[in-house]
Amino acid sequence: MFVAAQLLPPSLILLLAGTTLSADGYVPLPSLQPLHDDNAEVEILYLEAVKSVLATQNDLRCSILIFSEAAGALTTAMNGFRSLHVPLGLSVFQVGMDDTNGTQTHLSEMVNEALQLRRESWCATVVLVSDDLAFLAAFAESSLSEELVVPSSHLLALTRLPLRLLQENKSVHTAFSTMNAVLGILSEERKRFRRRPTLAIATEAFHAKEVQNKGSARKDYTTDYLAEGLNFKYRYNHIPDGTFGSRQDDGSWSGLIGAVARKEADFSLGPFSLSPSRAEVVDFTSLVLVQYYLILGGRGPPTVDPWGFIFPLGYFVWASIITALVLLPFVMLFMSACAATSVFSPGRYTWAGSFFEMIRVLLQQDNWIPSDAWWWRRLAVGGWMLASLVLVKSYAGNLMSVLAVRYTQQPYQSLQDVVRDPSVTMIWQTNTSNVQFIRSAKTGIYSKVGEAERSGRTKFEPLINIYQSMDTLVRRRDHVLIDMELLIMVMVGLDFTFHGRCDFYKSRERFLPVMLSMIGQKNSPLVPALSRRIMSMTEAGLYTHFTSAVIGNSTACASSPTKITVSTTLSVINLWGMFVVLVAGYVVSFLVLVLEVLVGRCRVPNVLICDVRTETPPLN
Numbered sequence: 001m002f003v004a005a006q007l008l009p010p011s012l013i014l015l016l017a018g019t020t021l022s023a024d025g026y027v028p029l030p031s032l033q034p035l036h037d038d039n040a041e042v043e044i045l046y047l048e049a050v051k052s053v054l055a056t057q058n059d060l061r062c063s064i065l066i067f068s069e070a071a072g073a074l075t076t077a078m079n080g081f082r083s084l085h086v087p088l089g090l091s092v093f094q095v096g097m098d099d100t101n102g103t104q105t106h107l108s109e110m111v112n113e114a115l116q117l118r119r120e121s122w123c124a125t126v127v128l129v130s131d132d133l134a135f136l137a138a139f140a141e142s143s144l145s146e147e148l149v150v151p152s153s154h155l156l157a158l159t160r161l162p163l164r165l166l167q168e169n170k171s172v173h174t175a176f177s178t179m180n181a182v183l184g185i186l187s188e189e190r191k192r193f194r195r196r197p198t199l200a201i202a203t204e205a206f207h208a209k210e211v212q213n214k215g216s217a218r219k220d221y222t223t224d225y226l227a228e229g230l231n232f233k234y235r236y237n238h239i240p241d242g243t244f245g246s247r248q249d250d251g252s253w254s255g256l257i258g259a260v261a262r263k264e265a266d267f268s269l270g271p272f273s274l275s276p277s278r279a280e281v282v283d284f285t286s287l288v289l290v291q292y293y294l295i296l297g298g299r300g301p302p303t304v305d306p307w308g309f310i311f312p313l314g315y316f317v318w319a320s321i322i323t324a325l326v327l328l329p330f331v332m333l334f335m336s337a338c339a340a341t342s343v344f345s346p347g348r349y350t351w352a353g354s355f356f357e358m359i360r361v362l363l364q365q366d367n368w369i370p371s372d373a374w375w376w377r378r379l380a381v382g383g384w385m386l387a388s389l390v391l392v393k394s395y396a397g398n399l400m401s402v403l404a405v406r407y408t409q410q411p412y413q414s415l416q417d418v419v420r421d422p423s424v425t426m427i428w429q430t431n432t433s434n435v436q437f438i439r440s441a442k443t444g445i446y447s448k449v450g451e452a453e454r455s456g457r458t459k460f461e462p463l464i465n466i467y468q469s470m471d472t473l474v475r476r477r478d479h480v481l482i483d484m485e486l487l488i489m490v491m492v493g494l495d496f497t498f499h500g501r502c503d504f505y506k507s508r509e510r511f512l513p514v515m516l517s518m519i520g521q522k523n524s525p526l527v528p529a530l531s532r533r534i535m536s537m538t539e540a541g542l543y544t545h546f547t548s549a550v551i552g553n554s555t556a557c558a559s560s561p562t563k564i565t566v567s568t569t570l571s572v573i574n575l576w577g578m579f580v581v582l583v584a585g586y587v588v589s590f591l592v593l594v595l596e597v598l599v600g601r602c603r604v605p606n607v608l609i610c611d612v613r614t615e616t617p618p619l620n
Contacts, residue, residue, distance in 0.1 A: 062123040064090040065114045069135045091117055095135070104138060111142045118153060128157040133165055133172075140175030155181040192231040199526075200237045202256045202265035204244065204463050221546035222269060222537070229533045237265045243462050244270065246431035247277055255431060257282055260519055266526060271486075271516035275433045283524060284517040286531040288543055291484045291514050293434065295418065295507035296470065296491070298477040299560075300409030306577035308405070312398030313391070321391065324384075325362070329354035332380060357381070362388045403575075408561075412480055414509040419448045426452065427469050427481045430460045434512050467491055475503060484514065486547070493554040502557035 093110040118124040126149055130136055136159065142148075149155045157176065159166075163185055166172050176183060201223065227234055237259060245255030253261050256268045261281040271288045272278065305311070310318070329351045360367050361384055369378060412418050418426060426449070428435055441447040452458055459479075461469050466481070470491050473479035481488070492504055518534065520527035537543050548554050572579070 062125055063117060063121040064125050064127060065117060066092045066127040067139060068129040069095055069132055107138055107142050111146050111148055115146055115148055124153045126155045131160050133161055133169060137169055137171040140171045144175045149179045151180060155179050157181060158184045196231050196233055198233045198235060199266040201234050202259040202268035203236045203238055204256060221549060225537060226530060226533050230529055243431045244272055253281055260521055263521055267518060267520040270518050272519050273433045273514040273516055281522060282519040283522055283527040284519055285527055286535045287515055287517055288534060288538060289516045291486055291516055292510035293482060293512040294485055294488055294510060295412050296474060296481040296488050296504055297412045298475045299503055299505050300477060302406030302408055305407050308402045309399060309578055311402050312395045325358050328358055335376060358384055361385050364392060410505045413507045415445050415511060418480055419452060423478060425479045426458045427479055428458060428460050429466060429483055430462045467494060489554050490551050492557050493551045496553040496556045502560040
């Protein structure tokens with residue numbers, strides 16, 4: 001197609017997109033299909049352009065003069081130009097491009113011959129066809145100096161060079177600006193409909209509901225971007241079954257894919273995941289997004305962790321305390337053994353006695369050290385007292401902060417978590433490519449998901465019912481929704497708009513990557529044109545921006561906290577972990593008491609064997 005490009009003043013007449021400007025006004029060019037870069041299509045395009053310009057010449061006394069380089073890329077088009085019917089005659093001049101001097105000499109000779117023909121004609125139209133900037137510049141200088149193109153004649157220049165190069169070349173810029181010229185630029189980058197058709201876009205039921213609720217206030221930025229870039233109007237074709245589509249038992253396709261495959265719609269926005277079976281009936285555009293599946297679960301109410309009294313100290317600190325309690329009595333016992341030759345008997349110190357002495361210090365109970373104790377023992381116990389004081393004070397201070405923290409329950413962070421819990425039910429969207437993949441999986445985690453479906457732990461809902469299921473089933477935390485990130489972001493944004501709070505969480509694990517694209521009819525020339533516009537849109541980050549703009553509050557719950565701090569009274573429910581430790585301590589102490597009683601009854605002087613059935617021990 002042709003793009004509008006103004007070099008300079010009004011004296012330059014431009015070949016606009018699909019029209020030629022003449023004294024009689026705008027004359028439409030023939031409708032051209034999107035072209036690819038091959039010589040046959042270039043020949044057709046240039047022939048149609050020349051015919052459109054010649055159609056504006058009502059005077060049959062005008063002759064046509066065509067110039068091109070002999071070995072240029074447009075040589076094949078010259079054969080078509082020779083077939084044009086011009087009453088007064090058509091002359092074709094092909095200039096050799098050997099070297100600079102030879103080209104200039106040959107071009108001057110051709111211009112002089114063309115000048116003689118122009119002088120013999122009542123009027124003349126000069127057609128310049130070239131993709132060589134040097135040839136265009138040389139022709140511009142020669143024709144300007146030889147006055148080949150005068151006010152009574154016309155110049156039509158056809159090229160595929162970018163407009164920027166023509167503007168930067170001084171010779172071309174000056175010559176074309178002072179002539180009665182028409183410049184036609186073939187651009188592969190801008191392919192638009194010449195007339196603005198109305199295209200049918202297949203949409204799902206959820207989109208239909210949104211349009212019905214918001215009416216004309218709804219703004220579909222992505223569709224508007226494509227429509228403006230390709231110059232078309234659009235209307236929505238809402239598909240009743242509310243699905244993206246899958247292959248049916250009879251070989252037909254349902255949903256949006258079926259509507260496009262049956263040519264009930266020109267294309268569909270989707271986006272759709274790529275699959276070989278779908279590619280058999282529709283064509284995919286360039287990629288729009290790469291998405292992953294997530295798990296969406298209901299957030300539980302903020303609660304205090306019953307084992308929070310452990311958190312003030314790290315696990316390494318707890319391990320260090322236990323290690324010190326075990327090893328320090330051994331060190332003290334070893335040091336006492338080294339003092340065996342002293343007046344103090346080392347037998348007065350045991351590992352158990354030293355261990356409980358360290359425990360009393362840690363629990364801030366009283367401790368007694370004999371006045372005749374060794375100074376090294378006094379220093380060891382004093383150091384342990386100082387360390388225990390720091391630990392206890394740090395623990396008490398942090399415990400007050402920990403008990404003020406509330407944790408939101410987020411139990412399902414992976415598919416493995418969901419599969420292991422038999423009380424939770426999964427919700428998947430109906431007729432998606434990944435559902436078919438899971439059903440056919442033989443090993444791995446996805447095969448376990450398939451087994452969960454066969455055991456009745458899976459529900460399938462069409463897109464129109466996904467939000468209702470999330471609002472009722474997922475909210476009560478016995479169901480989880482598994483779907484793509486984009487859809488989950490839409491649903492969470494809608495829920496925040498309605499309720500003003502974040503009641504759901506997304507899993508940390510992402511799985512089942514999918515490549516998403518729009519679709520068009522099979523072998524439709526619209527698909528390559530859409531792909532170019534989609535690529536420019538995604539490279540500029542506009543698709544993500546448009547999606548966020550359409551989805552209200554799409555990022556409101558993106559970083560919801562898992563912990564909150566409150567100031568309130570504590571109940572037994574919040575502290576039951578401490579009571580578990582207390583009861584466990586009492587149980588252990590009771591068992592030790594029973595053991596001590598039994599052992600005490602067995603301690604009889606001069607008796608090595610204890611018979612518990614004997615009521616009275618023998619007397620000496």
